[in-house]
Amino acid sequence: MENDTAYFRDVATGGRVFALGEREGQSWHSTAEDPAGTQRIHAKVVFHPSYLGRENCFVDTGTETALCGSNTIFIDFFSVSQCIKPGLWTWRFFEDDKEFSSGKYTVHPTLPPGTTPAINQGVFGQEYDKTGEPIRRKGCMLVSLTEMLQYHGVQPGPDVSNPVLDLNRWLILNGGFVGGDIDPHKIEDYAMCKGRVAGCRPVYVHYQGPSVGSELKMDICRFGAQPIRILGPRIVSGRPLPTHWAPATGFTSDALTDVFLADPNGGEVDKLYSSYKDRANYEPIPNGQTRVFNGEEFIITDKGRNGLFIVLHSPVHLMVTDPAGRRTGLDVSSGQPLSEIPHAAYDPGGYGDVMDEDRGDPNPPRSFVMTQSSAGNYTLDVTGTAAGNYTLDIRSYDRAGTDTTSTFADLPIQAGERHGYALSYSPEPGAPPAVVGGFDGGGQRPRDVNQFLTYIRPLDSRTSLPAGTTSSSVILKYGPTTLPETFSASLNGVDVSALFHPAPGSFEAVTLNLQAGSNVLILSIDGRIGRRTATDSDRLVLVVN
Known part of the structure; x- marks a missing residue:
């Protein structure tokens, strides 16, 4: 300690006493008084010329530890001081319960000067x-x-x-x-x-x-x-x-x-x-x-590095719902951020230069970060803030620190339009996450068959579109075991299969020309579940009001 100054990240503070043992029962102790006047009393160290068959012993009465073989000793009295109340602290030192010395120092609620550089x-x-x-x-x-x-x-x-x-x-x-x-x-x-x-x-x-x-x-x-x-x-x-x-x-x-x-x-x-x-x-x-x-003062071995890092390249906002139903992100209906998921945060702002007030990014990257992620199914709700295209990067980490990234690039979206994703996550090594569309089309048994075709948009079997709409995008994800040669698609009874490019595990956005009223899109593909083949067929209705 220099200049009677300490800092609130200092692990311990205290004082040293030189003790000369001259008689049975001679004792030394100290007290520490915090800025509010509350005292900490430290256990006495007592001298015994003879103690349990040994000579010249100093015994810590708090731990009953004995140090023998000499009648002189330096005694360090200290208290854990990290994160303690800042301000003026007073230490007093006693021999045979009589104060013989005292000292004061100030604990500042900062890190020591010069330990963190400021770089321009x-x-x-x-x-x-x-x-x-x-x-x-x-x-x-x-x-x-x-x-x-x-x-x-x-x-x-x-x-x-x-x-x-x-x-x-x-x-x-x-x-x-x-x-x-x-x-x-x-x-x-x-x-x-x-x-x-x-x-x-x-x-x-x-x-x-x-x-x-x-x-x-x-x-x-x-x-x-x-x-x-x-x-x-x-x-x-x-x-x-x-x-x-x-x-x-x-x-x-x-x-x-x-x-x-x-x-x-x-x-x-x-x-x-x-x-x-x-x-x-x-x-x-x-x-x-x-x-x-x-830093290395706290080496953490029990929780590993598992987590999620999700980045959206605007113009969109994100809401994540965890397996327990807790949400973190922007509630677009109220315009308010939610932070319900533990160890998670949503940052809708990106980075900019505060010296250049005129150049804030109108569509900055939005990011969601979470550590200590629980296993289970997560949903990602993406809402457009303006017309344009966005890219979604989902990076997951398992307990071993191995990362896996799924990217959904250049997807079209309109202001107020919703897209959905379902993420199945496990922190266990060797279990990469599965990311599919937030809507599976429904209707198939077993439910695994519904995963052959999943939809990022639309998110329901019936979707209403504004009057005057002449085209709309369907964004779908093909399951990893699908058979592309079996795919078919028709719109209002007309074969539109050529507009689609199915490939196992891939996704794509397909723009469809629409007419006023109801537009019926029927899609079908076969896929494998174990040794057998099954068919996933979905009927989607797009209604132009």
């Missing part, structure tokens, strides 16, 4: 991922993660001098970017030198999952610097505002009302969270999303 993202003109945009515009999370990694001692490889560029390059080469968003699970691999040059020193860094600002004190004092979202996604006067992330390094006082940042915006050390409060998309501290990482 504004100096990087290099391309962020393969987006065509420079790091100075899109790199706040990239720089925030670099700062967090450096806090834990992770350094760039010996062939690259700049840690931001090293991480950016590695993420590109190792699948760490998904549509411009960063897969937080991949940060673990980077820290452990997977795919990096010889001479890299591996450091254990574990992604625990998303959290919120109301948990920020415990996240920082237990695990260190944590990226937090200060500016959230918001549209003002039809103009999207950019979001912003920065590592939080502590609080300005024990009131926990303002936060110090190692801010990539200008590379400012100890910039105040509240300095952004006048911006229209400011998120109060309790609402700010965080991404929680821990």
Whole structure:
């Protein structure tokens, strides 16, 4: 401890006493008084010239541990101090219950100065991922993660001098970017030198999952610097505002009302969270999303790395429902976000440069991230925010850290239109997830036959379309054991099979020309279940009102 100063991530604090044992029953102990006046009394150490057949013993009365063979000793009195109440602490030291010394020190609710660098993202003109945009515009999370990694001692490889560029390059080469968003699970691999040059020193860094600002004190004092979202996604006067992330390094006082940042915006050390409060998309501290990482002080072996990372390339929003019926995402009917699934978060904002207010992304990537995912069936509801095409990337991790990615690319959608996906997930190694359409057409027995043709759109056997609609898309997924040569499709009695391109395990979007009133689409395909062949036939009605 220097200058009578401690920090709330310090594991223990205390004092050392030199003891000279001169008589039977001579004792030493200490007390620690917190800023509120509450005392902690530490067990006495008692001297015995003779103790259980041994000579000159100091006995800890708390643990009944004895140290014998000398009548002099240094006694370290200490208390666990990590995450304790910040402020002025007073220690008193006693011999034979009489105080002979005392000392005071201040515990600050921050990490020690200089342990988290502040790197200015504004100096990087290099391309962020393969987006065509420079790091100075899109790199706040990239720089925030670099700062967090450096806090834990992770350094760039010996062939690259700049840690931001090293991480950016590695993420590109190792699948760490998904549509411009960063897969937080991949940060673990980077820290452990997977795919990096010889001479890299591996450091254990574990992604625990998303959290919120109301948990920020415990996240920082237990695990260190944590990226937090200060500016959230918001549209003002039809103009999207950019979001912003920065590592939080502590609080300005024990009131926990303002936060110090190692801010990539200008590379400012100890910039105040509240300095952004006048911006229209400011998120109060309790609402700010965080991404929680821990270092090698907390090596986690019991929960593994299983989880989900889902990225949507707009113009859409996402709602995920877990096997227990809990939801996380955006409720488009109310416009309100939901966060019911444990260890999960939905980020509808992407990344932007807070110094460039006019260039928020109108259709940023939307991401859903979850750790410690439960086995079972998940549903993904996708709702269009405007007319356009979107891509959905679903990346899953099993307990061994093996990832599998399913991509549904370039799917057409209209504003207000709903698409659905069903995801069967298991965290067990060797059990890759199955992703199918959210509607199976119904009617077949056994139900496995219904999986030969599943539908991302429509999501019901009867769908109403606005008056004047002349065409509409059907998006379907073919089961992995289907027989393409058996496929047939007819629309209003006319064979339209040539519009479809069935292949086992594939998906496609097919645009159909429609007439006013009811349009009846009948699809059929055979597939294998074990040694037998079965047929999945579906009748879909598209009604143009």
